[in-house]
Amino acid sequence: xxxxxxxxxNDGRGAGNNQRGVALIIVIxxxxxxxxxxxQMNRDMRAEIYEAANLRDEIALRYVGESAVNxxxxxxxxxxxxxxxxxxxxxxxxxxxxxxxxxFDDASFRLSIEDEKGKVPINMLAGGKAQSATIRExxxxxxxxxxxxxxxxxxxxxxxxxxxYIDADTQTSEKGNxxxxxxxxxxxxxxxxxxxxxxxELFYGSDRFFGxxxxxxxxxxxxxxxxxxxxxxxxxxxxxxxxxxVAALDEYRRDASNAVSDQGWYRTVPEAAGINIPADIxxxxxxxxxxxxxxxxxxxxxxxxxAVKRASSPKKVTMLSW
Numbered sequence: 293x294x295x296x297x298x299x300x301x302n303d304g305r306g307a308g309n310n311q312r313g314v315a316l317i318i319v320i321x322x323x324x325x326x327x328x329x330x331x332q333m334n335r336d337m338r339a340e341i342y343e344a345a346n347l348r349d350e351i352a353l354r355y356v357g358e359s360a361v362n363x364x365x366x367x368x369x370x371x372x373x374x375x376x377x378x379x380x381x382x383x384x385x386x387x388x389x390x391x392x393x394x395x396f397d398d399a400s401f402r403l404s405i406e407d408e409k410g411k412v413p414i415n416m417l418a419g420g421k422a423q424s425a426t427i428r429e430x431x432x433x434x435x436x437x438x439x440x441x442x443x444x445x446x447x448x449x450x451x452x453x454x455x456x457y458i459d460a461d462t463q464t465s466e467k468g469n470x471x472x473x474x475x476x477x478x479x480x481x482x483x484x485x486x487x488x489x490x491x492x493e494l495f496y497g498s499d500r501f502f503g504x505x506x507x508x509x510x511x512x513x514x515x516x517x518x519x520x521x522x523x524x525x526x527x528x529x530x531x532x533x534x535x536x537x538v539a540a541l542d543e544y545r546r547d548a549s550n551a552v553s554d555q556g557w558y559r560t561v562p563e564a565a566g567i568n569i570p571a572d573i574x575x576x577x578x579x580x581x582x583x584x585x586x587x588x589x590x591x592x593x594x595x596x597x598x599a600v601k602r603a604s605s606p607k608k609v610t611m612l613s614w
Contacts, residue, residue: 353594360401360585375576377519379548408580410520411509418459423514439502439524511580
């Protein structure tokens with residue numbers, strides 16, 4: 293009798309232990325699920341916070357960048373000279389960019405303005421006969437000069453391919469190509485990358501090349517601003533131009549005390565006194581500009597490139613591309 297009672301008690305204790313073990317496992321599983329859900333919820337919440345912060349910063353950067361473009365337009369409108377040069381405020385925006393830190397909370401911008409008329413108007417390769425011939429000569433000198441150094445045959449092939457791409461006829465130039473052509477002027481300078489012979493290295497620049505994107509433009513007519521032309525373009529304006537003359541002309545035009553309101557000023561510089569540049573290709577006045585603005589906030593940046601046209605009557609700046 294006593295042994296039966298003992299066995300009954302032992303069996304009861306065993307069942308109770310089993311039940312407590314099962315309950316413990318269930319509790320552990322529930323805690324694991326709760327912990328997993330908590331971790332996932334925490335991740336989701338942090339992701340939403342980061343996304344909201346990034347969206348906030350992106351919106352802030354957009355407005356900082358737009359402010360920079362508007363500031364550039366104001367600088368262009370404030371220019372009242374009858375000529376445009378590299379010594380003017382619109383061409384020297386470094387200090388203005390540094391001061392931008394004072395205008396925004398935890399943000400700033402870097403700003404630069406380029407004169408598009410200081411570049412070679414490549415669409416004029418398909419202009420009038422005289423214009424086309426002049427621009428062809430300048431472009432060939434540009435490509436074969438020291439800043440690009442192409443062989444003359446390679447340069448001729450590129451120029452002819454550009455001409456065939458943009459002219460309205462179907463006649464193939466001597467070294468050109470009428471396949472996959474537009475037969476219309478370039479709308480943006482990046483279209484050059486679609487033309488045979490123009491590589492990304494040649495277009496954007498490298499240790500070997502200055503970069504066609506910095507020397508050619510789709511805006512303006514067959515006149516180049518001698519006051520703002522990049523050195524490779526300045527070098528290509530005449531077959532008589534030398535590296536020494538380019539350096540002297542560049543130094544002269546950057547000095548605000550020197551007179552550059554007349555397109556023939558280059559003849560007053562001793563190193564360029566004997567050089568002849570056709571008068572019909574030169575100008576000292578500009579109406580097309582490229583604005584480059586980079587907004588900065590922490591480690592985030594937003595870049596805006598805008599092409600604008602400045603009119604004097606009425607005085608306004610018109611956006612051409614953004």
